[in-house]
Amino acid sequence: MRIFATYNIKGGVGKTATAVNLGYLAAKDGYRVLLWDLDPQGAASFLFRIKPRVKGGGKALIEGTRSIDAAIKGTDYDNLDLLPADFTYRNLDLLLDSAKRPAKRLAALLAPLKADYDVIFLDCPPSISLLSESVLRAADVLLVPLIPTTLSVRTLDQLTEFLGELDGHRPEVLAFFSMIDRRKQLHLRIAEELPATRPDFATTIIPSVSAIERMSVERAPVTAFSPRSVASRQYGALWQEARQRARLAPAADHPAAAS
Amino acid sequence: MTGVIASMVNSRLILDVYLLTCVLINLSTERADSIEVSSVQNGSRDFVLEGDAGAKTELILAAASDSAAGGFTWAAPSATLNRRRTWLDTFDWRLYRAGLTLEQVVSRGRTELVLTGRDGEVLAQAQLTDGGRLHWPSLISALPAGPLREQLEPVVGVRALLAIARATSRVRERRALNGDDKTIARLFTDQMAVTYPVRAAAAPRLTLMPLRGYHGQADRVGRALSNLPGVTNGNAPTLDIALRAADRRPGELTGKAAAVRLRGSTPATRALATTLTALFDALEANVPGTISDIDTEFLHDLRIAVRWTRSAIKLCGGALPDGVARRFRPEFRWLGDLTTPTRDLDVYLLGYASMSAALVGATEAELTPFHDYLTRSRKAAHTHLLRGLRSARFARLHDEWRDALADMKASRRRTTVAQLAAEQIKAAQRRALAAGRSITPASPAESLHDLRKRCKELRYLVEMFGSLHDPSQRWQAVRELKALQDCLGEFQDAEVQRAEIHAFAAQMLADRSAPAATLLAMGEIAAGLALRQHQARNDFDSRFAAFASRSSQARLSALAKSTIA
Numbered sequence: 080m081r082i083f084a085t086y087n088i089k090g091g092v093g094k095t096a097t098a099v100n101l102g103y104l105a106a107k108d109g110y111r112v113l114l115w116d117l118d119p120q121g122a123a124s125f126l127f128r129i130k131p132r133v134k135g136g137g138k139a140l141i142e143g144t145r146s147i148d149a150a151i152k153g154t155d156y157d158n159l160d161l162l163p164a165d166f167t168y169r170n171l172d173l174l175l176d177s178a179k180r181p182a183k184r185l186a187a188l189l190a191p192l193k194a195d196y197d198v199i200f201l202d203c204p205p206s207i208s209l210l211s212e213s214v215l216r217a218a219d220v221l222l223v224p225l226i227p228t229t230l231s232v233r234t235l236d237q238l239t240e241f242l243g244e245l246d247g248h249r250p251e252v253l254a255f256f257s258m259i260d261r262r263k264q265l266h267l268r269i270a271e272e273l274p275a276t277r278p279d280f281a282t283t284i285i286p287s288v289s290a291i292e293r294m295s296v297e298r299a300p301v302t303a304f305s306p307r308s309v310a311s312r313q314y315g316a317l318w319q320e321a322r323q324r325a326r327l328a329p330a331a332d333h334p335a336a337a338s
Numbered sequence: 339m340t341g342v343i344a345s346m347v348n349s350r351l352i353l354d355v356y357l358l359t360c361v362l363i364n365l366s367t368e369r370a371d372s373i374e375v376s377s378v379q380n381g382s383r384d385f386v387l388e389g390d391a392g393a394k395t396e397l398i399l400a401a402a403s404d405s406a407a408g409g410f411t412w413a414a415p416s417a418t419l420n421r422r423r424t425w426l427d428t429f430d431w432r433l434y435r436a437g438l439t440l441e442q443v444v445s446r447g448r449t450e451l452v453l454t455g456r457d458g459e460v461l462a463q464a465q466l467t468d469g470g471r472l473h474w475p476s477l478i479s480a481l482p483a484g485p486l487r488e489q490l491e492p493v494v495g496v497r498a499l500l501a502i503a504r505a506t507s508r509v510r511e512r513r514a515l516n517g518d519d520k521t522i523a524r525l526f527t528d529q530m531a532v533t534y535p536v537r538a539a540a541a542p543r544l545t546l547m548p549l550r551g552y553h554g555q556a557d558r559v560g561r562a563l564s565n566l567p568g569v570t571n572g573n574a575p576t577l578d579i580a581l582r583a584a585d586r587r588p589g590e591l592t593g594k595a596a597a598v599r600l601r602g603s604t605p606a607t608r609a610l611a612t613t614l615t616a617l618f619d620a621l622e623a624n625v626p627g628t629i630s631d632i633d634t635e636f637l638h639d640l641r642i643a644v645r646w647t648r649s650a651i652k653l654c655g656g657a658l659p660d661g662v663a664r665r666f667r668p669e670f671r672w673l674g675d676l677t678t679p680t681r682d683l684d685v686y687l688l689g690y691a692s693m694s695a696a697l698v699g700a701t702e703a704e705l706t707p708f709h710d711y712l713t714r715s716r717k718a719a720h721t722h723l724l725r726g727l728r729s730a731r732f733a734r735l736h737d738e739w740r741d742a743l744a745d746m747k748a749s750r751r752r753t754t755v756a757q758l759a760a761e762q763i764k765a766a767q768r769r770a771l772a773a774g775r776s777i778t779p780a781s782p783a784e785s786l787h788d789l790r791k792r793c794k795e796l797r798y799l800v801e802m803f804g805s806l807h808d809p810s811q812r813w814q815a816v817r818e819l820k821a822l823q824d825c826l827g828e829f830q831d832a833e834v835q836r837a838e839i840h841a842f843a844a845q846m847l848a849d850r851s852a853p854a855a856t857l858l859a860m861g862e863i864a865a866g867l868a869l870r871q872h873q874a875r876n877d878f879d880s881r882f883a884a885f886a887s888r889s890s891q892a893r894l895s896a897l898a899k900s901t902i903a
Contacts, residue, residue, distance in 0.1 A: 128520035153549030155513070155521040160550055298519075 080193045081325040083200050084218035084250070088234055090205035093224040093257035095122040096291055096301075098202035100314040101222070101321060103300040106159035108318075109330030110197040113151065113160045117171070117214070118204040121164030127154045128298050129163050136167030140188065141174040147188060148195075156303065160196075172209045181209055186217035186248075198327070207241075215242065218250040220325045224257035224285070227269040239279065253324045255281035255317060283316040381553050383560045385544040386572035386579075395527055395542060398569060399512065402562040409558045410522065413513040421445040421507040423530075425577045426474060428497035429627060429636065430592040436493045439577050442472070453486050458575065462486035475500040475632045496688060498633040502588075503580040504534035514559045516552075523548045523556035530576070532583045540583040543572065593623035593636070595643045597804035602756030606657040609755035611746035613802055614650060617643045618739060629727055631720060634684040641681055644674045649798040653762050657753060662742055669735045676726040682838065683716035693863055700859030707856045711846050759803035763898040766796040767891070774822075774882045783833050786878065790826040793819060800897065807897055815897040818881075818890040825874050825881040832871035839864045 083101070085094040095118065102114040116123035121131030129152050139145035151160045175181040189199060203214050215221065223238065225231040235254050242249050254277075256270045274280040285291075290301050290308045297304045302311045387395060403412055422444040427433045433440055437456035442449065449466040464486040466472065472480055475498040481487045508529040513521040524547045530540040544563065548556030563569055574582075581588055598616045600609045621643035627636030648670045655663030686693075690709055694702040726732060770792040777785050800807075800816055807815075843860050846852035852860075884890060 128518045130518070150551075152551035153521075155549075 080189075080196055081198055081220070081327050082189065082218045083198065083220050083222055083321060083325065084203055084214045085200065085222045085224065086203045086211065086214060086218075086238075087223055087225070088205060088207050088238075089226075089231075092205075092226055092231075093285060093291075094118075094205070095126070095202050096294060097222055097224055097257070097285070097314075097317070098200045099123050099126050099294070100300045100302045100311075101318045102159055102198075102200045103156060103302050104315060104318040105198045105200075105322075106156055107302075109158065110327075111158050111195065112198045112200065113162060113192060113196045114200040114202060115162040116164040116202050117168060117210070118164055118202055119166050119168040120204070121166075123202045124161065124163040126294055126298055126300070127161050129154070129161055131164040131166070133163055133165040133167075136165050137171050138167060138174055141171065141178055141184060143188075147192065155299075168204070175209045175213055182212045182216050185210075185213040189217055197330070212245075215245065215250055216248055220321060221250045221252045222321060223252060223254040225254055226258055227256045227266045229269075232269075232273065235279075251324055252279040253281050253321055254279055255283055255285065255320075257285040258287040259284045260287050281317060281320045283313055283320055285313050285317065286310065381556070382545055382547045383571070384573045385546070385563055386570050387542040387544065388568050388570055394568075398563075398566055399525075401566055402559070405562050405565065409562070410514045410516055410555070412525075413515055413521070416511040419445060419509045421509060423505045423507055423576070423580075424474065424501050425503045425580065426499040427502045428494055429500060429632070430497065430594060430639075431589045432493050432495070432497060433490075434577075434588045438490075438493065439575055440490070440499065441577070442466075442474075451481070451486055453489060454575075462489050477633065496633060497635050500632070501534065503532065503577060503584065503586075505530050505532045505540070505576075505580045507531075514546075514556070516555055520552075521549055522552040523559050525559075528576075530580065530583075532580045534584075535586060536584045538583040538585070540579050543576070543579065544569075591623055593620050593627075593639045593643075595620050595639070595646045597802055599805045600755055600803065602754060602806050604755050605749060605751050606654070606753045606755045606758035607659065607746050607749035607751045609758075610650065610654055610657055611743050611749070614647060614746075615743050617647045617650070618743065621647070622736075625727060629724060634681075634688060637677060637681055637684065637723075641674065641677050644670055644677070645794075646798055646802060648674060649795050650802060653766065653795060653799060654758060657751070657758050659742075659746060659749065662746070666735075666739060666742070669731075669739075673726075673732070673735065676723060679719040680716065680723045682834075683712055683719055686712050686835075687716060696866065697859060697862055699862050700855065704853075704855040705859040705863075707846070707852055708842070708860055711842060711851060715842075755803070756806055759799065759806055760898045763796070763799050763803070764895070766792065766799050767894050767898065770796050770819075771886060771891070774886060777878075777882070783829070786826055786875075787830050787833070789882075790823070790830050793823050793826060796894075797823065807900055811893075811897055811900065815893040818885040818887070819894070822881045822885040825877050829871055829874035829878065832867040832874065836864050836867040836871065839867070 083098075085098040087094055095116075098114055102112050106112040114123060116131070119131075124131040133140060133145075133150045135145040140147060140150065147162060151162050153159075154161050175184055178184045180187075185201075192199065201214055201218060203211065221238075221242075223235060225235060235252075239252060242252065256266075256273075259266050259270050261267065270284050274282045286309060288308070288310050290305050290310045293305075294301050301308060302314050305311055387398060399412055403410060424442040424444075426440045426442060438461070439454045441452050441454070443452060444450075451464045451466065452460060453462045455461050462485045464482050464484055466482065477496075477498050478487060478491055478494045481490070510527050512525045512527070514523045514525060516522050526545045526547070528543045528545065530543065532538045532540060546556065546560050546563065564571055572579075578588065595617055598612050600612065604612075621640055624636045624640035624643070627633070628640055648667070651658070651663050651667050651670065655667075687709075690712070694705045694709075697705065770789065773785075773789040773792045777789060797816065797819060800812060800819075804812060839860055843852065843857055847857070
């Protein structure tokens with residue numbers, strides 16, 4: 080099982096769109112995929128038409144009084160399940176704080192799902208908090224969408240620095256430029272220059288296109304309702320880079336993929 | 339965060355407009371080409387559309403949605419997917435008896451084998467690559483290596499997998515949607531037409547599969563469906579449905595010699611007629627498979643039916659109409675003898691792998707000419723067997739024996755089958771005991787062979803009249819007899835095989851088909867057989883003593899008496 084987390088301190092940079100589309104593409108490749116919508120705003124749950132509600136709320140999940148298994152919902156797509164958001168997730172920091180070994184709690188909660196899923200996506204809320212630290216310790220690969228500005232790159236450097244200070248398990252970072260406006264010279268220049276010089280950058284960029292915005296109307300991944308669009312092609316390329324970064328074997332080779 | 343909530347509210351409004359103005363075809367087309375119906379998943383429900391309902395699937399489904407008063411709607415159906423299905427099992431239904439179903443599904447040029455368990459759960463699957471399509475019957479070794487074959491091997495053994503039913507299915511998927519247009523369940527309609535063993539249409543079948551986390555909502559869909567006229571709950575496996583449509587029952591024909599249910603008070607001749615008819619049915623059932631040489635068990639089971647028949651005629655011949663035993667004993671002996679050479683060679687070939695793997699002094703490669711010789715000899719023996727099974731003599735035996743059996747059923751002799759069984763078991767017990775007691779350390783191998791035959795006769799009688807006894811009492815009574823038979827079998831098989839290897843070696847030498855290394859390897863096998871025989875001979879005294887013990891004999895005597903109690 081490999082865990083990907085879409086993470087950025089800033090909001091509105093394309094974390095949910097990335098989690099939803101890469102989750103769909105992984106499932107389409109034959110992996111058994113779970114997406115956990117950790118953001119109390121519930122955007123990923125909304126896109127899959129699933130009510131952002133978990134019985135007992137985040138407290139029951141973190142404290143283990145309700146199993147994660149019982150809260151999981153099937154999406155409309157084969158091999159792709161969702162653990163919905165819940166408004167109580169806004170208090171996850173507090174809940175984690177009162178749990179034992181809070182920074183490792185998320186990893187402990189996900190461990191029993193190893194038999195059921197090949198890939199897990201964590202769609203994180205925009206913040207830097209105890210929850211973020213727990214996500215960083217659970218994830219194998221951090222997918223960090225960035226808007227191409229100098230400030231964004233600085234944010235990534237801060238994140239890398241923070242990861243460097245972590246003891247034990249550290250996720251690999253795969254940053255990529257998101258919401259690229261092809262009409263802006265600055266966007267194009269940064270998107271071209273940085274990936275060439277930094278190994279933690281994906282070569283794929285996600286453009287700012289209306290098809291991605293339409294996801295909230297269609298309530299489906301763009302890769303599902305418009306699979307031949309530019310956006311879908313780019314998400315496809317990004318998924319391949321993410322898969323390689325996680326050293327994820329092809330689904331056909333996976334012992335559970337055949338069942 | 340405010341921005342996101344605003345965007346969500348906007349999206350809700352847009353969605354409302356979208357729901358009013360759009361149809362859901364857009365959502366369904368993406369999935370139309372990805373129908374995947376695993377046999378049964380957690381919480382799935384099956385329904386059957388009976389009578390007129392079968393021709394009105396669309397109306398039924400619309401009615402279900404209407405009756406749920408807005409609880410759910412159906413998305414547009416997917417494109418129809420055609421599947422060709424072949425169910426596979428051995429001739430004696432080993433998979434069915436083990437609670438397994440093996441199905442070959444051909445769809446969109448893809449061929450897949452799917453093994454499911456008793457509750458329909460998928461245990462293993464195997465894709466057959468292009469050009470790798472199997473022709474049935476096939477032995478298990480023809481299947482691609484992998485988990486599916488590994489699970490089948492211990493159950494199927496040396497038997498071939500045959501097509502027991504074939505059907506074509508037209509499958510469509512519909513998704514049940516809740517108020518958010520979220521899929522809560524998938525409904526598969528399967529219009530199946532059986533094409534083998536006979537052509538027949540099966541009632542359309544619906545399978546409702548709730549999505550994970552939506553069982554409550556999917557239950558409402560299930561209830562709405564089951565409340566409609568013409569829709570009945572049905573969770574029979576598709577194989578059962580196909581066989582029922584073809585008016586067949588699983589496990590109905592196995593070709594095994596087995597005891598038939600008898601009443602002790604039935605006149606002996608009529609009971610024997612029933613038993614011998616069942617044995618001849620088993621014999622006949624194995625003839626086509628023996629002729630086509632599908633697997634070695636057809637011949638093996640044919641021979642068992644012949645042996646039981648011969649023993650019944652020999653031991654109970656007095657209860658048969660005059661002249662029947664005299665007329666048919668030589669015929670069934672001929673049939674038995676006809677089959678022996680092929681079976682002997684089958685035994686060698688089936689045991690060849692372990693025989694060659696056990697070589698110490700010689701290499702497996704050195705034994706290869708012996709394998710070639712066995713294969714050639716087996717082919718020749720089988721040709722001889724075919725001639726016999728297609729001969730006028732066999733046809734005459736068939737017709738006259740069937741006539742004789744029909745006449746026997748009308749017999750009015752007074753002796754009951756219970757009396758006959760008691761007498762014959764007692765007499766066979768006495769003969770076995772006497773034969774065993776006459777054996778001394780100096781006795782030749784023939785004496786042990788003779789005892790083996792007496793033991794077999796006793797065992798056949800106990801098995802053949804098994805329905806007259808309590809099963810646990812029978813098991814107790816034959817426990818020591820079985821152990822003795824195993825020992826005698828080991829001794830005699832080693833004796834015969836050793837003699838045969840000598841004969842094979844002489845023949846191969848005469849044919850100039852045996853290099854010296856091969857003859858030496860065969861010598862090593864013969865030496866191994868001699869050791870096994872020696873060991874069996876050493877075990878004999880204690881095995882016979884256990885059989886002849888007072889307690890063991892008392893159990894057998896009690897069994898004989900119990901038939902007339």
